[in-house]
Amino acid sequence: MDKNIVNKIDDAVKIKTVLVSVSDKSGLETFVPGLLDINPQVKILSTGGTHGRIKEILGDRAKDCLQQVSDYTGQPETQGGLVKTLDFRIYLGLLTETYNPDHQNDLKRTDSLAIDMVVVNLYPFKETIEKQGITCENARGNIDIGGPTMIRASAKNFIRVASVVNPDDYAGILQSMEKNSGALTLADRFALSQKAFEHTAVYDRTIADYLGEMSVDDMAACYNCRG
Structure with a gap:
């Protein structure tokens, strides 16, 4: 018997634990307090600069609800933030x-x-490669790994988890949670999953197109690679 076959799910899932790790921090100043106003028991896990921004927004409220992902997992972030969320307990x-x-x-x-909700948007790869004088190393450094992985995991599990990738959706999410006593419905979660997979598909297509336009000689020259 397949232990991963699902036979029963809930329509409404109360949002109790939220993981937030965003490149675009716009909208957090209303979204995060809104989550806590609807459900004061919400626990927020966060990383790096996002954690700092949420702590700034919440002030004294942060001590009761906010935790660094590294403190939760017991694994400090690597230097430069190379690895932050790729951890067994997270997935x-x-x-x-x-x-x-x-x-x-x-x-x-x-x-x-x-974890009931993931709020993630990705390193700005498209915006980076559109800048003047960008190097291939600048571009490579803006290929997000942990973000797409969290988005895909949460979007796959839409039967329980909400995958939030666009700040434009924050207001609607809060409205739905307020209407449903702190929960999101299956319809909410499924719609967010659709948007999430579209988001990662476009992101990966942009990377593939960028790399596809370069030869290995172009890439090697970027790093002064010697044979």
Whole structure:
């Protein structure tokens, strides 16, 4: 018997744990307090500059609800933020299902949280390559890894998790949560999943097109590569 087959889900899922890691921090000043106003028990996991921005927004409220991802996972961010969210406990929290006892046992075994919402937008690859004088190393450095992985994991598990990739959706999400006693419906989560996969598809297509227009000699010259 396949232990990952899903036979039962909830329409409304209350948002209790949110992971926020964004390049575009616009809208957080209303979205994050809005989440807490609707559900004061919300726990927010965050990374790097996003954590700093949320802490600034929340002030004294932050101490009761905000935690660095590195403190949660027990793994400090690597130098330069190269690895921040690629961790077993994060993906267990994103991919587990409510009515799967094996998944629930894994959460208990690892003392992990089920993550109900991911708020992620990606390194600005398209905006970077459109700048004058950009180098291939500048472009390569703006290829996001952890962000698309979190988006895909949460979007795949739309039966329980909301995958939020666009600040323009913040207001509608808060309205739906307020209407549904702090929960998002299956319709909400599925619509967000559709947007999330479109977002990562466009992102990857932009990277593929950029690399496809370069030869290996062009790339080697960028790094003064010697044979």
